[in-house]
Amino acid sequence: MGPTNHDRFVDVNRKLEHKVRELHGLKCLYAHAYYTEDEFWDIYDRKSYEELRTKYKAGSLPTVYDKVKVDVRSAQDVSNMSMGEWVKHTFWSTWPTSGLYGVYRAAMGRDYLLKD
Structure with missing residues (x-):
């Protein structure tokens, strides 16, 4: 459970992501990601990922980043x-x-x- 205020919730998640990266860990990708796309691909091996997408003809499918990213600007605070x-x-x-x-x-x- 996290803060109910949307902005605070995003802030807590961003701090968690930074701490995980600082500790050389990886956030599990079943969860939402608040990384920018550049941050995400700096952490996860884009080259190998794209090679697999090409090998298995998955280029038309959404990327893993597309699946886990959260568009913070369009997300709404439930209380509003x-x-x-x-x-x-x-x-x-x-x-x-x-x-x-x-x-x-x-x-x-x-x-x-x-x-x-």
Whole structure:
């Protein structure tokens, strides 16, 4: 659990990321990342990652950075949301709603079929 104030929450996460880097550690990528893209690729080996994406023809998929990054500027403090915004935010951020919707969209759009 972290601070409920969005700006404070981001600040605490950025400090944690800096401390992990200072200690030569790596943040697990199942969590959100507040790194800038340059910071992220300074930490994680972009060259090897891109080689794997090329080898497995995954260039059209989002990068791992795209999946874990948090757009701090567009994120909202829940306490400042209207009731409608809060309901929408709560619905889409509740597990497994967004994941199941993504699977449904991929299946219906057949996006999971890669073209050569």
